[in-house]
Amino acid sequence: MSxxxxxxxxxxxxxxxxxxxxxxxxxPIIAAATVLLTLIVVVSILxxxxxxxxPIQLAPSQRLKPSSAQFLLGTDAYGRDLLSRVIYGGRISLxxxxxxxxxxxxxxxxIGLVSGFFxxxxxxxxxxxxxxxxMPSILLAIAVVxxxxxxxxxxxxxxxxxxxxxxxxxxxxxxxxAREEPYVEAAISVGSSLPKIMLRHLMPNTIAxxxxxxxxxxxxxxxxxxxxxxxxxxxxxxxxTWGNIMAEGRQYFQIKPSLIFWPGxxxxxxxxxxxxxxxxxxxxxxxRMKQREAK
Amino acid sequence: xLGYLVRRVLAAVPVMGVVAxxxxxxxxxxxxxxxxxxxxxxATPERLERIRTSLGLNEPLxxxxxxxxxxxxxGDLGTSLISNLPVMKMIGxxxxxxxxxxxxxxxxxxxxxxxxxxxxAWKHGTWIDRFVMGLSVLGFSVPVFVVGYVLIQVFAIELRxxxxxxxxxxxxxxxxxxxxxxxxxxxxSFIYIALIARMTRAAMLDVLxxxxxxxxRAKGINEVAVMMRHAxxxxxxxxxxxxxxxxxxxxxxxxxxxxxxxxxxxxxxTVDAVLARDYPVIQxxxxxxxxxxxxxxxxxxxxxxxxxxxxxx
Numbered sequence: 001m002s003x004x005x006x007x008x009x010x011x012x013x014x015x016x017x018x019x020x021x022x023x024x025x026x027x028p029i030i031a032a033a034t035v036l037l038t039l040i041v042v043v044s045i046l047x048x049x050x051x052x053x054x055p056i057q058l059a060p061s062q063r064l065k066p067s068s069a070q071f072l073l074g075t076d077a078y079g080r081d082l083l084s085r086v087i088y089g090g091r092i093s094l095x096x097x098x099x100x101x102x103x104x105x106x107x108x109x110x111i112g113l114v115s116g117f118f119x120x121x122x123x124x125x126x127x128x129x130x131x132x133x134x135m136p137s138i139l140l141a142i143a144v145v146x147x148x149x150x151x152x153x154x155x156x157x158x159x160x161x162x163x164x165x166x167x168x169x170x171x172x173x174x175x176x177x178a179r180e181e182p183y184v185e186a187a188i189s190v191g192s193s194l195p196k197i198m199l200r201h202l203m204p205n206t207i208a209x210x211x212x213x214x215x216x217x218x219x220x221x222x223x224x225x226x227x228x229x230x231x232x233x234x235x236x237x238x239x240x241t242w243g244n245i246m247a248e249g250r251q252y253f254q255i256k257p258s259l260i261f262w263p264g265x266x267x268x269x270x271x272x273x274x275x276x277x278x279x280x281x282x283x284x285x286x287x288r289m290k291q292r293e294a295k
Numbered sequence: 296x297l298g299y300l301v302r303r304v305l306a307a308v309p310v311m312g313v314v315a316x317x318x319x320x321x322x323x324x325x326x327x328x329x330x331x332x333x334x335x336x337x338a339t340p341e342r343l344e345r346i347r348t349s350l351g352l353n354e355p356l357x358x359x360x361x362x363x364x365x366x367x368x369x370g371d372l373g374t375s376l377i378s379n380l381p382v383m384k385m386i387g388x389x390x391x392x393x394x395x396x397x398x399x400x401x402x403x404x405x406x407x408x409x410x411x412x413x414x415x416a417w418k419h420g421t422w423i424d425r426f427v428m429g430l431s432v433l434g435f436s437v438p439v440f441v442v443g444y445v446l447i448q449v450f451a452i453e454l455r456x457x458x459x460x461x462x463x464x465x466x467x468x469x470x471x472x473x474x475x476x477x478x479x480x481x482x483x484s485f486i487y488i489a490l491i492a493r494m495t496r497a498a499m500l501d502v503l504x505x506x507x508x509x510x511x512r513a514k515g516i517n518e519v520a521v522m523m524r525h526a527x528x529x530x531x532x533x534x535x536x537x538x539x540x541x542x543x544x545x546x547x548x549x550x551x552x553x554x555x556x557x558x559x560x561x562x563x564x565t566v567d568a569v570l571a572r573d574y575p576v577i578q579x580x581x582x583x584x585x586x587x588x589x590x591x592x593x594x595x596x597x598x599x600x601x602x603x604x605x606x607x608x
Contacts, residue, residue: 029429131313134585138547139565143318143577146569147325147332223438227551230440233569246440254459257448264441272436279432 023284030280033273040270044090053081055088055240073262076245077252085240086262092152092241093222093270099156100221101214104163109206111164112171113198116179122172129165137162141224142233155235159224163217170213171206178205208285215278219271226267242267303596307589314585315367318578319360322350333376333572346376350575372582373575375568382579386561392462393549393560395472399480400545401538404487409534411488412495413522416503427492434489439548443482443555450478460557479556483548487541494537498530505529532599539595546584 025031043050052072059079067074073082111129115122132140137159144158178184179202187197228234229243237244242263249259322329330346331338346352350373351359366373372382415427451459457478463471502508503526511525512518550562557563561580568576 127309128313130310131317131585134310134314134543134588135317135581136543136546136550136584136588138550139577139581139584142565142569143321143574143581146572146577147322147574219436226438227440227547231551231554231566231569233566253444253447254452257444257452260441260444264438264444268437268441271438272433275432275436 033276037273051084088240089242097218097222101218108167111168116175219274372579404484408488408491411492416499431489498533
């Protein structure tokens with residue numbers, strides 16, 4: 001029977017290497033999340049073109065102005081345009097989110113592949129991962145930032161470290177089950193080199209779960225960055241980030257709550273959209289993960 | 296059983312060892328002179344020297360580590376670089392508000408989340424199920440400080456039902472304690488409710504497919520009894536596990552919540568320590584919270600054997 005005479009299956013055939021993106025519009029809510037997130041990404045990238053004012057320029061005479069035609073959302077305590085700052089604020093969040101997802105997946109993948117294959121290294125690496133997981137991520141990130149100063153890089157590293165164990169464990173569990181498969185045994189028995197077995201035969205199995213995990217890491221990293229900035233342990237206060245805008249707004253909260261609500265709203269929408277897309281991706285790419293509802 | 300207990304306790308030792316090594320090396324391996332990092336840019340040579348002696352930075356690394364761990368094991372978490380008080384004492388003075396928030400959050404979250412999860416699983420696939428799951432995604436996504444400020448705006452500023460911020464000890468009367476702790480508890484429990492409801496639903500769905508549930512239904516037992524007596528009891532193990540693993544999340548949340556509601560707990564202590572670069576305090580907080588996390592999860596593992604007679608070691 002040739003391939004094209006096969007009866008149409010209701011189950012979509014997805015190769016782990018060619019993820020389908022149809023899930024992005026699978027339900028109205030997911031579609032809305034996709035649109036909102038795309039909007040936030042585009043606005044962040046084009047921030048210099050879109051923002052009506054300079055987000056950093058101080059204008060003491062314009063302090064805490066209410067909404068007006070000139071300043072759509074009003075101004076902050078230093079006379080800076082809130083709308084422009086919120087528009088620019090998305091840049092750092094997205095950068096940190098994507099950066100942390102890529103970094104933690106790269107490192108976690110390496111750790112997971114090695115530990116899934118070598119028993120001795122595995123027991124050591126997994127104890128290290130257990131230790132990292134025992135530390136509350138915010139405290140861990142705070143400690144790293146307080147020692148090495150708050151630059152974009154240190155904040156990114158500080159946020160990435162606590163995310164690594166979950167990725168490593170996920171990859172390890174995939175490798176442990178995949179290495180029992182006949183095709184891996186076959187590869188070993190014909191004398192394939194170890195790097196080839198890992199990269200050609202084991203790694204493709206991890207791609208679908210990692211895409212899903214990547215979205216969760218991204219959402220969680222954006223949240224952690226905002227918390228660090230909010231607590232005053234993040235990127236320097238003059239840089240507009242959603243967390244920083246809220247941290248500055250705290251003092252003036254009773255006079256002008258919008259200083260907290262606008263960045264908070266965008267932050268929530270961004271994280272919510274990424275989480276929803278992650279859930280949809282999980283259902284579409286990796287039906288097995290549907291069982292493990294709790295991440 | 297005793298053998299299992301011993302093995303389980305011993306397994307927790309390397310985890311704490313990794314945590315200790317991590318916070319130890321973090322300070323020592325950060326590029327630059329650790330004393331200078333902690334003292335800031337315009338520190339006097341005397342202050343630098345005092346920090347070096349206080350942390351034993353002049354000794355070889357391995358000697359430093361052994362002395363430090365030895366002190367830890369004797370309950371000495373070090374001395375603050377700013378106030379010169381023992382860190383243990385500083386934490387002791389500030390621990391009550393944090394414990395109050397953490398406990399009330401766990402209680403509220405369990406009371407709300409477990410029924411939500413049970414109902415979602417019971418009405419699996421209906422709008423109730425989708426509503427609960429939607430609520431759960433929302434709980435994971437909206438940061439605790441955003442929830443906190445919305446609650447303050449609505450209930451403290453607009454409606455004036457409760458004070459805006461602050462904390463009163465429960466020992467000075469329940470009323471003032473309750474009206475100040477209710478908002479932080481609600482804000483913090485949002486994410487915890489999301490986590491527990493999701494897990495309860497998943498565990499219940501697993502159990503509801505079991506033969507004994509079908510048997511119970513076939514016997515004509517009413518649905519509530521099936522849910523409570525047959526299903527929920529057996530779904531309890533994963534639910535309790537997630538309460539334990541969610542503990543790290545809870546601690547992170549307490550730190551943020553205390554800043555939002557201006558509560559003088561150990562979270563505020565940590566944030567103040569970060570701003571002042573008081574590393575011994577930060578280090579002690581990581582060690583302490585990790586230790587509590589490890590102990591809580593240890594207790595939960597042991598509790599399984601009591602909850603679930605099928606688990607025997």
